[in-house]
């Protein structure tokens with residue numbers, strides 16, 4: 001379906017949820033995948049699953065909010081697989097509450113994981129791609145960034161920042177034949193969404209009734225997002241850059 005033979009990919013937050021599906025499908029199509037996840041345990045579990053299925057995958061415990069941790073992870077990828085061809089910025093986190101109930105510490109945590117994490121990885125990886133005059137950077141934002149989402153004010157802002165940053169990087173890196181694109185998932189069945197439903201009445205009320213308002217009448221599956229990532233990562237998408245794609249069953253159409 002896709003041809004990633006010999007390509008080296010980093011997937012942040014690849015231990016579970018959407019990142020796990022991205023890692024699994026990239027590897028099944030021939031990519032050598034490094035899972036960079038804060039949780040070493042689930043990253044290793046996922047890497048073992050992928051390797052047992054015949055893929056090539058390593059797990060590297062990484063905190064994307066910390067540039068030193070990200071640089072160490074990239075060094076390890078270089079030693080194991082070589083320079084990076086595909087970077088997937090997937091790591092993210094949220095907790096649903098109205099903005100009036102948030103605190104500055106919460107703002108920092110959300111911005112660090114969801115936005116600064118992307119700055120750190122792009123900063124650490126882009127020279128590989130500039131050197132070979134080819135590369136693919138795909139970041140997972142959210143439809144919350146495009147249309148807003150009650151209970152996710154700071155998260156929506158951080159995810160919006162990913163879009164603006166990516167468009168600028170698409171311009172700056174175009175001369176090196178590096179494409180930079182963004183995918184905005186709608187509500188997708190993952191461990192994070194289960195936690196959001198359980199953690200607050202607001203989360204359970206909003207996310208519990210999503211299927212009724214999604215035109216395709218179901219929540220997204222991690223694989224729905226992963227196939228869109230694979231498209232942007234493919235050679236065939238080489239003339240597409242600075243774009244934002246919603247994968248949401250039609251929930252948003254603007």
Ligand SMILES: NC(=O)c1ccc[n+]([C@@H]2O[C@H](COP(=O)([O-])OP(=O)(O)OC[C@H]3O[C@@H](n4cnc5c(N)ncnc54)[C@H](O)[C@@H]3O)[C@@H](O)[C@H]2O)c1
Pocket residue numbers: 012013014015016017018019036037038039042062063064065090091092093113117140141142143184185186187188189190191192193
């Ligand atoms: N599930 C949805 O409905 C949905 C909708 C829109 C956008 N998204 C976005 O998709 C991405 C994946 O979400 P998911 O639902 O699969 O979440 P998830 O919590 O199930 O998986 C996220 C992974 O990121 C890792 N992670 C968290 N903080 C990290 C850090 N500092 N450094 C490295 N890894 C870290 C976690 O350990 C976890 O393995 C996120 O960016 C999320 O914001 C999800």
